[in-house]
Amino acid sequence: xxxxxxxxxxxxxxxxxxxxxxxxxxxxxxxxxxxxxxxxxxxxxxxxxxxxxxxxxxxxxxxxxxxxxxxxxxxxxxxxxxxxxxxxxxxxxxxxxxxxxxxxxxxxxxxxxxxxxxxxxx
Amino acid sequence: xxxxxxxxxxxxxxxxxxxxxxxxxxxxxxxxxxxxxxxxxxxxxxxxxxxxxxxxxxxxxxxxxxxxxxxxxxxxxxxxxxxxxxxxxxxxxxxxxxxxxxxxxxxxxxxxxxxxxxxxxx
Numbered sequence: 037x038x039x040x041x042x043x044x045x046x047x048x049x050x051x052x053x054x055x056x057x058x059x060x061x062x063x064x065x066x067x068x069x070x071x072x073x074x075x076x077x078x079x080x081x082x083x084x085x086x087x088x089x090x091x092x093x094x095x096x097x098x099x100x101x102x103x104x105x106x107x108x109x110x111x112x113x114x115x116x117x118x119x120x121x122x123x124x125x126x127x128x129x130x131x132x133x134x135x136x137x138x139x140x141x142x143x144x145x146x147x148x149x150x151x152x153x154x155x156x157x158x
Numbered sequence: 159x160x161x162x163x164x165x166x167x168x169x170x171x172x173x174x175x176x177x178x179x180x181x182x183x184x185x186x187x188x189x190x191x192x193x194x195x196x197x198x199x200x201x202x203x204x205x206x207x208x209x210x211x212x213x214x215x216x217x218x219x220x221x222x223x224x225x226x227x228x229x230x231x232x233x234x235x236x237x238x239x240x241x242x243x244x245x246x247x248x249x250x251x252x253x254x255x256x257x258x259x260x261x262x263x264x265x266x267x268x269x270x271x272x273x274x275x276x277x278x279x280x
Contacts, residue, residue, distance in 0.1 A: 105225045
């Protein structure tokens with residue numbers, strides 16, 4: 037089973053299995069750093085980050101959106117975008133930080149969100 | 159003493175005091191989310207992220223560049239950009255993750271790097 041919800045010739049979008057709404061955008065070609073990718077790939081990633089952020093805000097009303105690109109384990113250019121909530125397990129720490137509590141955020145209607153998101157991207 | 163190394167009408171760039179090369183780009187106006195900022199601010203941030211990334215790679219030859227925008231503590235739009243090294247205290251974890259070791263990376267010539275960077279930005 038794949039977690040890919042959308043792809044085109046430049047990028048693919050995958051779901052990260054998590055307690056929160058969390059998507060990852062990978063470049064189709066292998067690049068280590070963001071500045072290694074051609075302009076059209078960088079612009080496509082920014083276009084999608086903006087659409088995903090807006091749709092996450094509209095659908096989930098999160099406390100904050102978090103965005104990150106690390107790639108220290110997997111040197112294949114990818115960006116994380118996450119909707120964060122005061123009652124998730126790590127807030128206000130990043131999802132890579134120290135766990136703050138047993139989170140009580142309940143992720144609902146994620147499939148419906150993905151449907152709406154994909155319709156906005158296309 | 160300020161840590162601001164560059165500013166214009168849209169953004170300012172600050173040094174994060176750290177064992178690694180780490181800069182932060184803040185919007186001048188207060189915005190909570192990236193998509194709240196006008197297009198010219200978003201484009202200026204991306205332009206600067208790209209310049210900073212390239213200059214960090216050229217000057218420090220890092221293992222990886224890390225980029226992040228959280229704002230869970232301070233809901234004022236800002237982006238982090240960090241040069242990471244295998245022997246820094248957290249690699250391969252993000253700088254917000256679990257400390258892996260007593261880091262042995264030695265940050266050298268940071269002032270010189272800032273001089274070069276600012277000359278490229280202007």
